[in-house]
Amino acid sequence: MKFLKLILLIVLMLPIFSTAQSKKTINILNNSNLDRKEAVIAIQWETILTNYPKIDTTDFVVINPKTKQQIPFQLEHRGLKTIQNLLLQVDVKAKSTLSLSIQKGKPENFVVKTYARFVPERKDDFAWENDRIAFRTYGKAIEKTKEDAYGLDVWVKRTDKMIINERYKLGDYHIDHGNGMDYYHVGFSLGAGNMAPYINDTIRYSGNYHQWKVLDNGPLRSTFQLFYDTWNAGGTKVKATKTISLDAGSQLNRIENVYLFDGDKPLPVVVGIIKRPEAGIISLDEKQGTMSYWEPTHKEHGTTGVGSILTSTVNAMLVNDKQILAKTEVKNNEPIIYYSGAAWDKAGKIANSKQWDSYLETFSQQIAAPLIITIQ
Known part of the structure; x- marks a missing residue:
């Protein structure tokens, strides 16, 4: 019986570990007095790999933890075979920080802009x-x-x-x-x-x-x-x-x-x-x-x-x-x-x-x- 309970506990925990890419947080600081609306920012892909070494490019989402909404993103290649940057489109109010997380998951079909x-x-x-x-x-x-x-x-x-x-x-x-x-x-x-x-x-x-x-x-x-x-x-x-x-x-x-x-x-x-x-x-x-x-x-x-x-x-x-x-x-x-x-x-x-x-x-x-x- 104890063995069965252990198996059940592991199964219940699997979704938690399978959806989390890392406990790290992407912080985007707007240090100016201007609100930034629909800003497209670039994060070097090498930086992403360093902090999220197990990331799967076909199976991840960027989430705003406060709204639970996905953030539109693009993998920028700059004409090369390898990914160069992760592009995100974000709103960041003046003198504030927007915190985002990367998780496993299927990304939405983002509108082509x-x-x-x-x-x-x-x-x-x-x-x-x-x-x-x-x-x-x-x-x-x-x-x-x-x-x-x-x-x-x-x-x-x-x-x-x-x-x-x-x-x-x-x-x-x-x-x-x-x-x-x-x-x-x-x-x-x-x-x-x-x-x-x-x-x-x-x-x-x-x-x-x-x-x-x-x-x-x-x-x-x-x-x-x-x-x-x-x-x-x-x-x-x-x-x-x-x-x-x-x-x-x-x-x-x-x-x-x-x-x-x-x-x-x-x-x-x-x-x-x-x-x-x-x-x-x-x-x-x-x-x-x-x-x-x-x-x-x-x-x-x-x-x-x-x-x-x-x-x-x-x-x-x-x-x-x-x-x-x-x-x-x-x-x-x-x-x-x-x-x-x-x-x-x-x-x-x-x-x-x-x-x-x-x-x-x-x-x-x-x-x-x-x-x-x-x-x-």
Whole structure:
């Protein structure tokens, strides 16, 4: 009888031990005065393995112990076979700590909030989106045609669903069929925050990208690379690789550019936003590295806000007839990181220039005060 009781006790205890990955806790500290909403954070996978050595990538969940709810996550590979980071999307109030745990279990089917793809059926476009906004840039097939454009294009949207495939399939994305549209004009400009060399007070545009690679594709972050062939930038031969990431819940892309060129001197570059002929609202902050442009309202289509945040030293900002520019410089074969993106008033989240300026200012402050992650 005692033996049977012992067996029964072990059986009753099994679920407890089988569901627990570790007694350790993931602590996410927000030491700033700003609430962080829908923030996507990255925890190095090596750190996860150190603290949860028996973790099964197909059989674990991240839980908020207070709410008992699962936290959306993504295993980020950065284009490699091995996992590089565990991405989590969290809300953390100002001056507070969010504590989470990892347990064995089947993860929910998390909503896909980011997506990116090469679009060969539309002259080599590359398009990407999240649950807030969408973008595209132009490829080899459209070069030297009347449709060619040099900068980043914005596709406004008023739905949190992924719409790129639907719009390309419909082939009528210049008309709003209920989820937004493409009314943004790029042309011979840097569009919505592209970067290019700036030699002798002249923007030295590259050709369009000729190669691409998707590194990760949702549900919380999509990252891809665009490769540009060598071009003559005012007497300097330059080659570029752009790595663009878009997180769920963000209006802005993280853009990391690497330029290869001859010589030891830094290469002058600019980040630019196309300026419309009609009056818009421009706000520039060289010290903070922020450019904000609330475009003039486009008839019945509404108003788009475009903005960029530079993390490198800004040498100057200027406005000419065609573009708003922020001047900085980059060293050979060293990454330069900045953020660029857009918002649409009809999406119902950012309705005017003051709200757009506030969003960019808050975003800049969040870059300067990242969430602090520890596992104990």
